[in-house]
Amino acid sequence: MSRTLVTGGAGFLCSSLCDRLLQDGHDLLCVDNFYTGSKRNIAHLIGNPYFELMRHDVTFPLYVEVDRLFNPACPASPVHYQNDPVQTTKTSVHGAINMLGLAKRRGARIPQASTSEVYGDPEIHPQEESYWGRVNPIGVRSCHDEGKRCAETLCFDYHRQHALDIKVVRIFNPYGPRMQPNDGRVVSNFIVQALRGEDITIYGDGSQTRSFCYVDDLIEAMVRTMETGPEFTGPANIGNPSQFTIRELAEKVVSLVGGRSRLLFQSLPSDDPRQRQPDIALAREALGGWQPTVPLDDGLRHTIAYFRELLHA
Template sequence: MMKNTIRKKILVTGGAGFLGSHLCDRLLSDGHDVLCVDNLYTGTKDNIKHLIANPFFELMRHDVTMPLYVEVDEIYNLACPASPIHYQHDPVQTTKTCVHGSINMLGLAKRLNARILQASTSEVYGDPRIHPQTEDYWGHVNPIGSRSCYDEGKRCAETLFFDYYRQHNLDIKVARIFNTYGTRMHPNDGRVVSNFIVQALKNQSITVYGSGEQTRSFCYVDDLIEALVRMMGTGNSFTGPVNLGNPVEFTILELAEKVIEMTGSSSKINFESLPQDDPIQRQPDISLARERLGWEPSISLEQGLKKTITYFEQLLF
């Protein structure tokens, strides 16, 4: 039964990825017609195989760095590898995906007069000098480092979105996504939550970079998807950018210890040197999201980890 009176045709780029597949689930359950576009570079059909038989779901294998000609009402632009292992594997292509991909999707939105949401990132803040991070902070980013393809690519994408807004009066939304985790994460994506869970389940040494005192804030995927849908539903007077993430802060060492405890693992913690430009602190100020979206996370780290650990247990064993 449709929850909405109008069935919209919605394009989700990167729709076979971790976040994209959960967003496709949500939009279909809300009664919409979903076109999932993905080149399957980091996304996988496994994430969306349960949707293939749905007559209101369609998968199109396509790279957003090439123009796309379809008819839709709304666009969620999530296409881009998001973990350092994947986005550093082909950094030139990562920048192209952020920049050329945004140009192509913005051009499509302009032709269709469609609302478009950009999945930006907390990485636009770089290694921040203010804490927690607010949307008016311009960031502290290395433009020539190994992470720059992603950091600066996403920053340039935001520039393009706001220039289309100013120059063409396009209806845009920009969401800055902080660390998100949950089911369908790739087991080898190098992100801290998936790394720790996989290592713990295999009783391998858990790799902690630096002293482990660097902090992150972890948002469960269901909370994040709710925020994206609410952001898309705001009036055209609200463009963002808006921080989306969990404001509860944990050290990486605390996360490692919690994962070991929850998995009953015999893993030991192994400390290694900190990667280049790895942020020391990362915590969103979500005051704007609370005010404009009426949103804040409801799933605790323990609740989210329990679901994610169960997923990886089934995946690995």
């Protein structure tokens, strides 16, 4: 039985990763400082003899016995990562140093969860891994974007210098149940506003595009990444290549919720990317033919049902 560590394990995405790893027979250590994670997301796992929860901040070293570790820990929504930008950068950079150091001591395999934000406001479309990105290094989003870029740098330097078995995946716009209602991400924003009968707030004219990937599809890719051989390091894009404008997303949410919310347009935030779409050819090849299977409408229905229950609990 593999002893596996997941950082940020009580978050929206990684709590589902914890579910999957336990189902697959891992002995699991979940680490979270609960800055953005929620005990509600992993409460159902308490009492499982193969699940252990530790409150810990990855900006501090961690000394545990593990064979494998996933390192996604970092605030991922603008509301959270801009609230304390210095801590956000420290989480990505110091967190990567500490987890890579742990992996080096243990000889452990380490998939690093990076982000599509390393591409910034891209000049090519769709984005492929060979593109170096267009990121503002001093903007309000740079604490997250540059922090993740530095974490990737550290991964590959540990790989070259210490032959560490790394895997880097760049996640594109995940959504699904267990998102926080106040996290500021566009999917949760639109759903919560629609369920409350409020106007839907769109920043800019709504023509900017995103590629939304349902949580189950992303977890499948992350699990497959862990099982690849040492010859595969990435970085690899994992996401859904189907792209939608923000306005199209808002209209879908209003239609599925069935309310009368109107669309309210406001100024576009600084450095907000105009387009986002992954080229997933590398992931499809390296991860055994993996590709997303959940259409946006179906994923939105599941997510709306979750928020409907949460808001009326």
